Each structure stands twice: as structure tokens, then as C-alpha cells.
Amino acid sequence: MSKAATILDHYDLRKTKCREDVLRFFISNAELALSQQEIFYHLQQHYDRATLYRTLKAFDEKGMIHRVNLAGSETKYALDQAVLKEKDRFQSHIHFQCEKCEKTVCLSEFPIYEPSLPAGYEKTKSEFLITGTCKECNSTA
Ligand SMILES: [Zn+2]
Ligand SMILES: [Zn+2]
DSSP, X not given: OOHHHHHHHXXXXXXXXXXXXXXXXXXXXXXXXXXXXXXXXXXXXXXXXXHHHHXXXXXXXXXXXXXXXXXXXOEEEEEOHHHXXXXXXXXXXXXXXETTTOOEEEEEEEEOOOOOOOTTOOOSOOOOEEEEOOHXXXXXX
């Protein structure tokens, strides 16, 4: 069984070709957050948008991917490292957005240390997005 198929099994998702292909695309871009457009563009010859959208929704509901909200209301999706490493716990981590190549990277080895909040404040979620230039762009400069 392929890696993608094994993961779908693990998350109790019925195996469809679309789910396997989308998952494979995420696996081959591990550590990168992908926009819906990138995913649609890569797979649009094979599947319609509604099918791809449902697939992303299913992965999201299972907690296999997480959203990265960028400036200007753009959202990207990234595979949780827990999916690949078979860890159960997802850890909030820093995201890095490159201003040159526009790649968004999951810095999953860099967890977010949550500041404590003043009394009376209750957290729903926190995000930590750093912008700058990434390793690849800096090495070709
Ligand atoms: Zn870059
Ligand atoms: Zn991430």
C-alpha cells in the first residue's frame, strides 16, 4: 500500500484516487503551505474544483492539515507533520512567508511559546507568521 493510502487508512478516510493524489501532493511538498490555487492548478486536469474542495475539507476535518492565514485574507494549507511522523499531537509552530518567492514554510521544529494572557482573556487560537527571505532565496542572492 502506498504511503498516502496508509495515511488515509490511519485517519479512517475512504481511499479515493483524488484523496490519494492530493495527499501525495502535500507529501511531496512537506513543510510547505500550499494555496488552494496551487493545489487546484496541479490537479485540475484530473478532478473538478468541487471534488478537490471536498477533499481539502475532509483533510481539514480530520486534522491532517492546518491553515496558515496570510496577510490580505489569503489562506494556505499545510500537512501536519504529525501525519508523516505518526505523532498524535499537533504542535503550533512558526510559519515563515518569503517575500521573494512567496513560499510559506512550516517551521515545525520551532514551536510557539504561548505568552500568558491578562486575566479575563481567553484564547481561541494564536498564529505566528514571520515574513522575510527564505534559505533558498538567501543562498542564491
Ligand atoms: Zn524564498
Ligand atoms: Zn504549519
